[in-house]
Amino acid sequence: MGWLNELVDSVRGHVNATGEALADSQAIPALEQKIRDAKGDLAKSKSALTGVMAQEKTTKKRVNELEASLAEHEEYAGQASEKGNDGLLNEIVDKIAEIEDDLAAQREVHTQLDANVRRIKASVLDTERGVKAMEREVKNIKATEYAQRAAEATAAQHSGSSASMATAAERMKRIKARQEERRHRMDAARELANIENGDDLKAKLAAAGIGANKPSRDAILERINARKSAH
Secondary structure (H helix, E strand, O other): OHHHHHHHHHHHHHHHHHHHHHHHHHHHHHHHHHHHHHHHHHHHHHHHHHHHHHHHHHHHHHHHHHHHHHHHHHHHHHHHHHOOOHHHHHHHHHHHHHHHHHHHHHHHHHHHHHHHHHHHHHHHHHHHHHHHHHHHHHHHHHHHHHHHHHHHHHHHHHHHHHHHHHHHHHHHHHHHHHHHHHHHHHHHHHHHHHHHHOHHHHHHHHHHOOOOOOOOHHHHHHHHHHHHHHO
16 A cells, blocks of 8 residues: 555645645735735824824923913912911912822823823834835845746746757758658669669660770861871
8 A cells, every 4th residue: 555655645745835836826915915904003003193192292281381380379479478478378389289289190191191102103113114124025025036937937938949949950850861761762763764774784884995985086086187188
């Protein structure tokens, strides 16, 4: 049953490779979705920060107003004391105590709001940096992916071209072989026809200097001159 285990392992490996390839193909869209989600959260954080900053400014303004009122009433208390108006002085002192209680509470609220503003600002800044870094990374990944796909396509095309050239060369080789074979057949047929017509034997006799030979140019001139002398 070893072959069955090998088959199962092979199928499992193919499925795993297919799953990894599918996961890789979905990686970039997943990253882009994460960026969109992060931007959405960032927008919400900025909106919340705007509200907290508004509260901090309002509280700060209230603190400044209470501090000014406290200083004002302390001045009134000093004037009432100088004039010896104890009844008015006591009222002013009660008012000062009320202002101080309110001021302490507002200062505490402002301190918390100010800390929240600083914390949220830092978080927003970190998020913005992270989003920008992720966007740059996605752009780099996409650019690399596109470049590698183009390279693969080019390599595949080159491989196909090379295969086509090899196929064409093989076909040319077969054509030349057929032409060579046809030429040999034609030569053989011509040789056979010469034998049947006796041309082959004549050619062999002529080559051996046997049989009728065509007169040479010198022989023709000699014959003509001999005829002139005879007359």
